[in-house]
Amino acid sequence: MSRRFANRFHLYAIPLMSSRLLATERRAITGLAGLYATRMLGLFMVLPVLALYAEDLAGATPLLVGLALGAYGLTQAVLQIPFGLLSDRIGRKVVIAGGLVLFIVGSLVAAQATTIGEIIVGRCLQGSGAVAGAIMALLADQTREQVRTAAMATIGLSIGVAFAIAMVVGPLIASSFGLSGVFWFTAVLAILSLVVLWRLVPAAPRRAQHRDVGLDRSQLRSTLTRSDLLRLDFSIFSLHLILMAAFVALPFRLVDVGIEAEHQGWVYLAVMGMAFVFMVPLVIVAEKYRRMKVTFLGTVAAMTLVLLLLGELGHQRWVLIGLLLAFFVAFNLLEATLPSMISKLAPAGAKGTAMGIYSTSQFLGAFLGGVLGGALAQRFGYDAVFLGTALLAAVWLMVIWGMPAPRHLSSEVVALEEQEGDALDTLMARFASVAGVEDVLVVPEERVAYLKVDRQRLDADALARVAGSRHTHRGA
Structure with missing residues (x-):
């Protein structure tokens, strides 16, 4: 990026009250956390039951049962980054919906399986709906910098809750409806997630790269x-x-x-x-x-x-x-x-x-x-x-x-807006001069500055002065 273009960005201060969640942010966080949790619940419910109940499947051996348990991880690992990059190009919701459809198909294949090979295929298809990166990117699109950390923490908490619930619910469903019942249940959860995606999660106001969330090649x-x-x-x-x-x-x-x-x-x-x-x-x-x-x-x-x-x-x-x-x-x-x-x-x-x-x-x-x-x-x-x-x-x-x-060190993301002003190097130097700011990266094309700060040493007043001395307007 040219220095001329970089010079056109200024920091603006964000009032404390703007850290409250907006209605659209609350909907996005609730919907996407629920979507992420139900998807992970479906993947985790199989863990405590597959080894026991797979004994009734044709061709089952401990090795193939282990492969069925872990198969989703291979397709997740291979496809999660490509799906994230694809969401940058064609849209987050489209990619997430496509991933959920793949997850549903995999669940249905496994639910009707009579052989361990079919279970393995179903688990691979479940994992191929690798939309974790796209979900996090959509959440970043939907939230302002000052509430994004809390939003990401909500997603993390939802995963932990999903794992704990899965350990309990999986054996209970399997004892009543067998292994196929677990996969039918995961398919229903994924269908409900599609409804949540389109009805509860609001349309993203923008689609942008977020270096605190997405991969930067x-x-x-x-x-x-x-x-x-x-x-x-x-x-x-x-x-x-x-x-x-x-x-x-x-x-x-x-x-x-x-x-x-x-x-x-x-x-x-x-x-x-x-x-x-x-x-x-x-x-x-x-x-x-x-x-x-x-x-x-x-x-x-x-x-x-x-x-x-x-x-x-x-x-x-x-x-x-x-x-x-x-x-x-x-x-x-x-x-x-x-x-x-x-x-x-x-x-x-x-x-x-x-x-x-x-x-x-x-x-x-x-x-x-x-x-x-x-x-x-x-x-x-x-x-x-x-x-x-x-x-x-x-x-x-x-x-x-x-x-x-x-x-x-803690991560901070500070919003920028396009205005005439100091050079990029000057802007970075002003941040770096604040006590407790250990690392700075200003990214004009994203209109943000990324900071790493030591909160015990951070001079919050000095940081606020840097922010306040540069803003041209205040807003969320």
Whole structure:
């Protein structure tokens, strides 16, 4: 972009009251969070039941069951970035609707399956509706910069809630209607999501690139060469590999200790509820008291030990339930803190690119976890699944052991408007001169400035003066 064009942008201050949600923003956040949650609910409900109920399918083996569990991750990983880029060209709602249709088709194929191969095809089709990036981009289109962080947090919370509900609802539906009933239910949820998309979510006022949400191809190489970010990519890869592999064996282990399939949902309900209660203080320690690295290393070490004990000692009911609780405390804690660490470490304006790579790593981990768990179960038995994943967790611990403690930086996005004014370099320098502002990227074509700030050191008054001294009008 030419310097002349860059010179035409000024910062304008946003009044505090404008951080309140507008009616259209509230509708968009509610609708898209619900849409995202129901889609993930459909994917997750299969986890606690597929291994048990697939035994009635023709051709089922532990390896193929594991492949069916993780198959959605492969198509998600391959297609999520192309779908996000396609939404930039032809429109968010069109791409999201198309992805939901693919998800519905996959659910219907799996619901009518009589062989494990048909289940695998259905799961691949479910995953091919890879619209997570398009949903986040539409949410960014629908929200102003000053409320976007809260909007994204709502999406993140909805995913966690969906996972917890899926662990309970999946076994309950399967016990009454079989495995096909779970897939019929996911198809109905996806159809309802289509209705929500077109009736509740308002039309986007614009379609733009958002570097805090979407992938920026110009930043891809530099992001992939950051060792600190790669450690976190490997972490989410390992976490979801372990999760998917564990669910090849966990349902059978619960049956072995006398908890039949129709009652397992209640076990997951109790365990997930308690895990959430135990997780919250640990998140507070990590975030508020800035003990992120210690918490991270301790949690991975704890997960390594729990997996080892599941393989060696998890054959008694209460020991198994206690280990299951410890596993989900560790899993939920890592699932909550890893995205926060990505946000802290990503350079200003590169958060969307970093999260795109991170999400791809997550889905690849889910795919390989199903395959690895199935292969270990088929070749060596279910104890080997836990011991094999314990070995992976130990490798994971070694990979992250030497990482520097992440700086506790927060992302800020400040709106710009087109006006005559200072040069781009001057604008960046004025932001950088404020105490507590650690990184700045001004992107005139998006009309925003991306900042990384240390809130404990931030001179909010100085930042407000920079904003106030430059605005030509005030508005939302």
